[in-house]
Amino acid sequence: MTALSPHLRQATPVVAVRGEGVHIEGEDGRRYLDFTAGIGVTSTGHCHPRVVAAAQEQVATLVHGQYTTVMHPPLRRLVDKLGEVLPPELDSLFFTNSGSEAVEAALRLARQATGRPTVLVGHGGYPGVRGAAASMTTSGTRFRSGFSPLMSGVVVTPFPTAFRYGWDEETATRFALRELDYTLQTISSPADTAAVIVEPVLGEGGYVPANRAFVEGLRERADRHGFLLILDEVQTGVGRTGRFWGHEHFGVTPDILVTAKGLASGFPLSGIAAPEELMRKAWAGSQGGTYGANAVACAAACATLDVVRDEKLVENAETMGARLRHGLEAVASRNPAVGDVRGMGLMLASEFVTADGEPDPETAARVQRAAVDEGLLLLLCGAWNQVVRMIPALVIDETAVDEGLRAWAAAVEAGTSGAAGR
Numbered sequence: 367m368t369a370l371s372p373h374l375r376q377a378t379p380v381v382a383v384r385g386e387g388v389h390i391e392g393e394d395g396r397r398y399l400d401f402t403a404g405i406g407v408t409s410t411g412h413c414h415p416r417v418v419a420a421a422q423e424q425v426a427t428l429v430h431g432q433y434t435t436v437m438h439p440p441l442r443r444l445v446d447k448l449g450e451v452l453p454p455e456l457d458s459l460f461f462t463n464s465g466s467e468a469v470e471a472a473l474r475l476a477r478q479a480t481g482r483p484t485v486l487v488g489h490g491g492y493p494g495v496r497g498a499a500a501s502m503t504t505s506g507t508r509f510r511s512g513f514s515p516l517m518s519g520v521v522v523t524p525f526p527t528a529f530r531y532g533w534d535e536e537t538a539t540r541f542a543l544r545e546l547d548y549t550l551q552t553i554s555s556p557a558d559t560a561a562v563i564v565e566p567v568l569g570e571g572g573y574v575p576a577n578r579a580f581v582e583g584l585r586e587r588a589d590r591h592g593f594l595l596i597l598d599e600v601q602t603g604v605g606r607t608g609r610f611w612g613h614e615h616f617g618v619t620p621d622i623l624v625t626a627k628g629l630a631s632g633f634p635l636s637g638i639a640a641p642e643e644l645m646r647k648a649w650a651g652s653q654g655g656t657y658g659a660n661a662v663a664c665a666a667a668c669a670t671l672d673v674v675r676d677e678k679l680v681e682n683a684e685t686m687g688a689r690l691r692h693g694l695e696a697v698a699s700r701n702p703a704v705g706d707v708r709g710m711g712l713m714l715a716s717e718f719v720t721a722d723g724e725p726d727p728e729t730a731a732r733v734q735r736a737a738v739d740e741g742l743l744l745l746l747c748g749a750w751n752q753v754v755r756m757i758p759a760l761v762i763d764e765t766a767v768d769e770g771l772r773a774w775a776a777a778v779e780a781g782t783s784g785a786a787g788r
Contacts, residue, residue, distance in 0.1 A: 377402075377734070377743075377745055377746070378738050378743050379738065380392045380393075380398060380738070380743065381393035381394075385400070385408070385411075385412025385413055386411070386412050386413055387411040387412060387414075387759065387761055387766075388400055388401075388403075388411055388412075388758050388759050388761065388762050388766050389412070390412065390743065396741070397741070398738075398741050398742070398743050399741055399742050399743065399758075399766060399769055399770050399773065400412070400743045400758070400759070401742060401743060401744050401756045401757065401758045401770055402743050402744065402745050402757060403628075403757050403758055403759045404632055405601075405627070405745065405757070406569075406601045406606060406627045406628060406713070406757045407627045407628060407631070407632050408628075408631055408632045408759050409604050409605065409606070409627070409628030409629075409631055409670060409674070409679070409759060409760050410631045410670055410673045410674065410677075410679070410759065410760065410761060411631075411759040411760075411761040412632075412759070414631060414669075414670075414673055414761070416669045416672065416673050417631045417632075417666050417669045417670055417673065419669070420665045420666055420668065420669035421633065421662050421665055421666045421669075423665070424440060424661055424662045424664075424665035424666075425662055427661075428661045429660075429661060429662055430657070430660050430661055430662075431661050432656060433461070433658060433659040434654045438661045438664070440661050440662075440664035440665040440667075440668060441461070441659045441661070441664045443664070443668045444461075444659075444664045444667050444668050444671075445459055447667075447668055447671045447672075448639070448671070450671075451610050451611075451671070452611075452623070452639050453611075453619045453623075455619055455641050456619070456620075456622075456623055456639035456640055456641060457639075457641060457642050458639065458640055458641065458642040458644075458645035458646075459637055459638070459639050460475075460637055460638050460645070460648075460653045461635065461636065461637040461658045461659035461664075462636050462637065462655050462658040462659075463634045463635065463636060463655065463657050463658060463660075464494070464626060464634060464636055465493075465494055465499075465598075465600035465601075465624070465626035465627065465636050466493065466494025466495060466496040466499040467494075467496070467499075467636060467655070467658075468600070468624045468625065468626055468636035468637055468638050469493040469494055469498075469499050469502070469563070469598060469600070469624055470493075470494075470496060470498045470499055471638050471653065472561075472563070472596050472622045472624050472638045473485055473498060473502070473560075473561070473563070473596075474648070474652055475622060475638065475640065475644070475645065475647070475648050475652075476560040476561035476593075476594045476596060476621075476622065477560045477561075478647060478648055478649050478652060479560075479594070479644055479647035479648070480560045480561070480592070480593060480594065482557070482558055482559055482560040482593065483518075483519045483558055483560065484519045484520075484521055484554040484558045484559045484560060485502065485519060485520055485521070485559075485560055485561050485562070485563060486521050486522075486523050486546070486549065486554060486559060486561070486562040486563070486593075487502045487504060487520060487521070487522055487523070487562075487563055487564070488504075488522075488523060488524075488525040488562075488563070488564035488565065488568075489504050489522050489523065489524050489525050489527075489571075490504055490505050490525050490527060490568045490571030490572065490574065490749070491503065491504055491505060491525070491563070491564060491565055491568060491571060491598065492505040492509065492565070492568070492569050492570035492571060493563065493598060495509050495510075497513075497516075497517060498517045500513075500516065501516035501517035501520050502517075502520050502563065503570075504522055504571075505568065505569070505570040505571035505572075505747075505749065506570065506571075506748075506749050509570070521549060521553050521554045523542070523545060523546045523549050523562070524541060524542040524545045524546070525542060525564065525568060525571070525574065525576070525580075526538035526539040526541070526542045526574075526576065526577060526580050527568075527571075527572070527574050529574070529705070529706045529708070529717065530572075532723075535577055536579070539577060539579045539580045539583070542580060543579075543580065543583040543584075543587075546562075546583075546584075546587065547587070550587070550591065556591035556592065556593065559591065559593045560593055560594065561588075561593050561594040561595070561596050561621075561622070562584055562587075562588060562593065562594075562595060562596070563596040563597075563598055564576065564581075564584065564596075564597065564598065565597070565598045565599075565600075565601070565602065565612075566581070566597060566598075566599065566602045566607065566611075566612030566613050566615065566616070566710075567601070567602050567607060567612055567709065567710055567713055569600070569601040569602075569747065570747050570748075571747070571748070571749070572715065572717065572747055572748035572749070572752075572753045573708060573709045573713060573714065573715035573747065573753060573755050574708065575615075575708065575709065575710050576616065577616070578615070578616045578617060578618075581613065581616040581618045582616065582617070582618055584618075585618045588621070594621040594622060594644075595618075595620045595621050595622075596620060596621065596622040596623075596624065597611075597612070597613050597620035597622075597623055597624070598624045599611055599612055599613065599623055599624055599625050600624055600625065600626040600627050600636070601627055601713065601757075602710075602713065603623075603625045603626075603627070603628065603629070604625070604627070604628035604629055604670070604671075604674060605628070605674055605679050605680040605683050605711075605760050606627075606628060606683060606710075606711055606712060606713050606757070606760070607683070607687075607710035607711035607712075607713055608680065608681075608683045608684030608687050608710060608711030608712070609680065609684075609711070610674075610680050611623065612710065615710065621640060621641070621644060622638055622639070622640045622644070623638065623639045623640070624636070624637075624638050625637055625638075625639070628670070628760075629667050629670065630663050630664075630666040630667040630670055631666055631667075631669070631670045631673075632666075633660075633662060633663035633666040633667070634657070634660070634663055635659070635660070635663040635664065635666075635667055637659075674760070677761065679760040679761060680760075682760060682761070682762070683711040683712045683760045684711055686712060686758075686762050686763070686764070686767055687709075687710070687711035687712045687713075687714065689764065689767050689768075690712065690714055690756065690758075690767050690770070690771070691707065691709070691714055693767070693768075693771035693774070694707045694714060694716055694756075694771070694774070695707050697716075697771070697774060697775050697778055698716060701778055701779075701782055702721075703718050703719065703726065703729055703778075703782040704716045704717070704718060704719075704778065705717050705718065705719035705723065706719075709755075709756075712756070712757060712758055712760060712762065713755075713756075713757055714755070714756045714757075715747065715748075715753045715754060715755040715756065716753065716754050716778075717730075717748065717752055717753045718730040718733065718752050718753070718754070719752070725748065725749070725750040725752035726752055727746075727748075727750045727751045727752045729781055729782060730746055730748075730751060730752045730753065730754050730781075731746065731751065732780070732781035732782075733754055733777050733778055733780070733781030733782070734746055734754050734777075734781075735781075736776070736777035736778075736780040736781045737754075737773060737774065737777035739777070739780075740772075740773035740774075740776050740777050741773055742770055742773035742774060742777065744756060745757075756770070758770070
């Protein structure tokens with residue numbers, strides 16, 4: 367008898383047989399409100415008709431045309447469509463399959479273009495679980511332990527996680543930038559530093575947003591010292607934060623942008639964008655891959671971008687995100703076990719703490735399980751898995767937001783009443 371690895375454990379007991387919009391139907395016939403969106407992947411909702419139609423048409427025409435062998439029309443269309451939403455400076459694209467692969471492509475480009483070996487990473491970031499990506503991941507030891515030695519040339523620098531430090535955002539930002547300067551003076555000389563890579567909002571690290579002063583500070587130091595600014599928009603891109611790209615909140619353009627997840631509504635596709643002058647500095651043979659820019663995935667991505675534009679899903683993420691956040695804050699105000707509510711757009715989270723303010727993963731897990739009983743699917747994140755996150759599809763409406771908030775309030779009540787009885 368064969369079976370899946372015992373370490374592939376599902377966050378919920380649901381066996382999904384069908385999805386539509388922001389709902390999933392279980393094998394038992396029960397309908398669940400899905401606030402996981404495949405970890406932020408199904409941006410246009412489950413089985414959006416236009417995305418499904420585009421994929422079906424492409425499957426019947428050309429499933430895969432390996433893009434270092436032949437060109438295919440969906441890839442050319444996708445390049446044009448991304449040109450409409452990317453900063454004009456980022457006019458050259460390379461595609462691959464997963465967020466981890468795209469991050470590694472960005473790292474390789476940065477090292478080859480600058481001739482420098484070291485990369486600075488924001489503490490709490492999640493570039494991925496592959497070799498080089500895992501070496502840059504600091505959101506939890508579970509993603510990087512057990513297969514040392516890790517890639518060398520990675521130096522960790524603070525991220526302004528104000529709640530964890532117990533400071534206000536301004537103080538946390540000053541600290542993070544001051545420590546970055548100290549790192550450049552004591553560990554990674556600017557002459558050795560190829561790039562700094564951060565997420566506009568920490569994902570697995572606990573849904574902690576960056577801020578304008580911090581990102582502007584990174585941009586200024588990158589320009590001053592001649593290294594590159596890489597923004598990991600794997601989770602924050604394609605409308606998730608209420609802007610098409612998360613970095614738009616901060617008024618700063620990166621040298622390299624990394625995208626994946628919501629780009630193709632569930633089909634595996636990722637990529638990096640950079641100025642053509644920078645992209646030309648990649649070494650011959652360093653960009654490729656068998657399945658990158660798969661024709662069906664590219665067709666789905668084209669349809670996704672059309673839906674995001676035509677249905678004004680970026681604006682919807684901002685509006686519905688504000689409504690969802692208001693409800694989460696109302697629940698938190700009634701329950702001291704919720705220490706913080708934070709995020710941007712439809713990328714929101716509630717952090718659970720003990721009575722003395724320490725991370726409380728046990729209560730977070732109880733609440734997440736109780737939410738399933740209420741018909742609401744959620745995920746955990748944070749270093750201790752003490753944070754419950756919400757990432758519904760961008761098509762969510764007021765009715766679904768309010769339905770989710772009712773389920774959330776009941777789940778928090780059920781989960782924290784258990785905490786009180788311990």
